[in-house]
Amino acid sequence: MSHVMNTYARQPVAFVRGEGVWLWDSAGNRYLDGLSGIAVNTLGHAHPRFTAALTKQIGTLIHCSNVYQVNEQEQLADKLCELSGMQEVFFSNSGCEANEAAIKLARLYGHGRGIDTPAIIVMEKSFHGRTLATLSATGNRKVQAGFEPLVTGFIRAPYNDLDAVRHIAQHNANVVAILVEPIQGEGGICTPDASYLQQLRQICNENNWLLMLDEVQTGIGRTGKWFAHQHTGILPDVMTLAKGLGSGVPIGACLAAGKATGTFKPGNHGSTFGGNPLACVAGLTTLNIVEQDRLVAHAEQLGQFIRAGFTTALQGVTGFREVRGMGLMIGVELDKPCGDLVKQALARGLLINVTADNVVRLLPSLVISQTEAQQLLDLLCPLIKEFLQS
Numbered sequence: 001m002s003h004v005m006n007t008y009a010r011q012p013v014a015f016v017r018g019e020g021v022w023l024w025d026s027a028g029n030r031y032l033d034g035l036s037g038i039a040v041n042t043l044g045h046a047h048p049r050f051t052a053a054l055t056k057q058i059g060t061l062i063h064c065s066n067v068y069q070v071n072e073q074e075q076l077a078d079k080l081c082e083l084s085g086m087q088e089v090f091f092s093n094s095g096c097e098a099n100e101a102a103i104k105l106a107r108l109y110g111h112g113r114g115i116d117t118p119a120i121i122v123m124e125k126s127f128h129g130r131t132l133a134t135l136s137a138t139g140n141r142k143v144q145a146g147f148e149p150l151v152t153g154f155i156r157a158p159y160n161d162l163d164a165v166r167h168i169a170q171h172n173a174n175v176v177a178i179l180v181e182p183i184q185g186e187g188g189i190c191t192p193d194a195s196y197l198q199q200l201r202q203i204c205n206e207n208n209w210l211l212m213l214d215e216v217q218t219g220i221g222r223t224g225k226w227f228a229h230q231h232t233g234i235l236p237d238v239m240t241l242a243k244g245l246g247s248g249v250p251i252g253a254c255l256a257a258g259k260a261t262g263t264f265k266p267g268n269h270g271s272t273f274g275g276n277p278l279a280c281v282a283g284l285t286t287l288n289i290v291e292q293d294r295l296v297a298h299a300e301q302l303g304q305f306i307r308a309g310f311t312t313a314l315q316g317v318t319g320f321r322e323v324r325g326m327g328l329m330i331g332v333e334l335d336k337p338c339g340d341l342v343k344q345a346l347a348r349g350l351l352i353n354v355t356a357d358n359v360v361r362l363l364p365s366l367v368i369s370q371t372e373a374q375q376l377l378d379l380l381c382p383l384i385k386e387f388l389q390s
């Protein structure tokens, strides 16, 4: 019997080695990785330059403490701010912790404005993590059930509904921020109207609220821009990152700009591991390789290629609804629950994920080649067709 706590319904396969978009299991079978550990392995597996940089850092300095200067942290913060236009960064170890930092920052910002019970607007079908504050912010009852009492101070609005947000603005003087994903990942690759973020920016400006974007899944080139909000031309006050930032080494970040900067003072927040030299070299090396190899533009191109491939193969097939997403964050919506596809794809050597019951989700590494993208389509399209016809 396993001594690991039973928190995941795991597939019966264990991977022992990877290279690029390929993984090998303990029996020697090869798989095309269309999931990248849920948008984590930005550079694929065992990327030679990434491996070399990390190996060097492991032999130099893994960890010191945040009570000292951490040069690698300064460098990664500089690079993230250069790429995003944000101004300062707090480093954590995960996405939920990055969002915890954002939530704490918003509350502190509110208290600074004389609001004793600050509230944050969050969305239906959102996902922000599994800590008590972030599961309370999450718009999914399954994530919350059994963990009551929830953290208070969140007001929920439907996603992509500006009138709902304006209504809250008129009726609640305690709101200090909006926390929202530019594209809802766990919610089913839901892309809002093109002007949604711009309008939220406007509402935040009018009310002196912080616009806080959860880019934990959409960040680091995933959607064909460094950060998904860059498709819209706006700048958030707070942005959170994690998944793809360290290419597999745990790291998260909470970035602030404009009126959100300078909110935290020494003693307000912290993390033992957050932003240690190893994690920051993983982040820096990821960003440098993505930049040098022009992987953001590559993600845009390959995303278009894959989405066009799905449309061509599945158009008119009964039960296929639509393919959506941006860059290499892709969802294929079917008209029925399709969780069984995960096992069927695995049996054919392909790793995919299903989210929101009926959306096949693909988050391949940014290093995927066109040949490999075609292989992915050749494996998955017939499988979806068979599934819909059965």
Ligand SMILES: *Cc1c(COP(=O)(O)O)cnc(C)c1O
Residues within 6 Å of the ligand: 093, 094, 095, 096, 097, 099, 127, 128, 129, 130, 181, 185, 186, 214, 215, 216, 217, 242, 243
């Ligand atoms: C995955 C995810 C999180 C949580 O990240 P963890 O590292 O698992 O804590 C938060 N927000 C979004 C949008 C995510 O996709």
